[in-house]
Amino acid sequence: MWIVRVPGSTITVDARRPLGQAAPELVGRTVTYQPHIDMFTADGRIVPWVASQSDLDADDWAVV
Known part of the structure; x- marks a missing residue:
């Protein structure tokens, strides 16, 4: 197992992608993902x- 820091990004929510399916009210809107760790x-x-x-x-x- 390992972790990675994911940089922030700005996306336009698409109805075919998981975020658009989970939150259809966001489809077509631009949202910002903050940096995080996966x-x-x-x-x-x-x-x-x-x-x-x-x-910690x-x-x-x-x-690495």
Whole structure:
């Protein structure tokens, strides 16, 4: 498993994409995604990730 910092971006919401399907009232509008961290999981999925207190205090991090 690993994490990645995702930079912010601005998109126009499309009805065929997941955000447009989840929030149809946003279709056609421009929205801004803020920078965030995603985790690539052991089973190959990507999920949002928030560091826990123990993650923040860990000393086994490596920048690749």
